[in-house]
Amino acid sequence: MINQKPRVRFAPSPTGYLHIGGLRTALYNYLFAKNTGGQFVLRIEDTDRNRFVEGATEQLIDVLKFIGLEDFEGPGNEGDFGPYIQSERLEIYHDHANQLIENGHAYRCFCSQERLLNLREEQQKQKLPQVKYDKHCLYLSDEVKKQKFESGESFVVRLNIRPGIKVIFNDIVRDRVEFDRDTIDDQVLIKSDGFPTYHLANVVDDHLMKITHVIRGEEWLTSTPKHVILYEAFGWELPKFAHLPLLLNPDKSKLSKRQGDVAVEDYLAKGYLKEALINFVALLGWSAGEQKDFYTLNELIQKFTLERVHKAGAVFNVEKLSWLNAEHIRAKSIDELLNYVKQELPNTKYKNGNYPDAYLKSAIESMKERLNFVTDIFEKSFYYFEPPTSYDEAIVAKRWKERSAELLLKLAEAFEMIDEPTKENFEFALHTVAEKNEVGNGQLIHPLRLAISGIGVGPGVYDIVLTIGKDETIRRIKSAVETIKFE
């Protein structure tokens, strides 16, 4: 057991999307597994039939694979401990529940919803410190139990918590955590529909799947003593626990839908790169202890340790995510970016345009450092995809002077003469025209930018000219001269 390779699991319930907190949990499990040479297991916890969402499991797996955590043992990649979908393991849970009933660690409870409700109300009225099941069915006589069971009366199976010493366990993130046994309720293990609850299923599966480290969100910390008691009841060795700090809304409450996007799919749809998402989420609750923020998945794998996981919850700060996204864009090669751009092009109004790869690459080259999202290229530098149809009024007012039209026409003539279209030649031509007409370069540069792009910001003018080409530049100059009036 000592030198066993770690086995960890990400055990989401298929809700229809991957929660950003789920991504973080999955990532830490994955990083830990990869870092230690262990195995990352994916298990689908679909024991709540009321929340069944068609196709959710497939969707979850797709997103996980897309984002780069594709190397898992689980559905579609069976190992020796399947099935990996809990709804396909019902018999296993029943066998184990029965085992617990036999040795007295669990019992059948026939109480109606109504009685449970009344009990709860009653206890609340009495201002009891805590609402707990009263073990009513544990104390039924054997005959009554037998009779109810055999007559097919609906029941649940409850864990029988007995008085005893404190439940103490060690958490890798939080060190020692302890709970009094009498604060623990007789948790339902098997629901009346025959499905197990999370508590039973997770313990049984973690044991059977030989999970060595349970790495999950802090919201599970308070139910961990129940799990510890279950391990005890089965006589199983305890896995190591690591409860991760929560991801928080700006107001410090648990990250939720109400206060912004929470699905990984949403962020992907908005144009965040998976690299940025991984990088950002990894830093929420962990750091390598170095003064650096940019990491690739491989670097994270090399650096990750559970010991360096932080204890306090972390606010999800979209601004830093956006910065990281821009950083990851800048780190990509032009060819990689070309793929993204071509992938997105059909979703834009320029889908019918014809843009050769070399053209797009030139445009990307000039815009790379100015993009926060790859799709920004279609907005911020629309002029690469269509000629300007209007001219920014503020820029016109500021840069379009009395002689601008005349000078631009002369510039167009000079451009016309250029045989070899290079940045240097365009620049030289502009300088020459400026000199001959005794004006500063700015008198040409700014009107030129306005004429060919319609706006006042963007890459260097010569870069734009080079990308759209000599002929198109001249066309745009002529068109601008006709449209823009000096006032």
Place this chain on the structure above:
RNA sequence: GGCCCGUUGGUGUAACUGGUUAACACGUCGCCCUUUCACGGCGAAGAGUACGGGUUCGAGUCCCGUACGGGUCACCA
């Protein structure tokens, strides 16, 4: 309310087993570069480590208490 966990600039984090003026990044502001914008560079403001005690020559680091925040108390995970 009970129980559990937490608390370093606005945000994410750093600060080896206690040892000099608490570091880095995002964000903000300013300057430089660029006849634009962005990138980049430089600099600034912003916490004295929730608060109060204690231990110690010395505490963000250890102990106790308080406050505040969060999580959890389902036949949901």
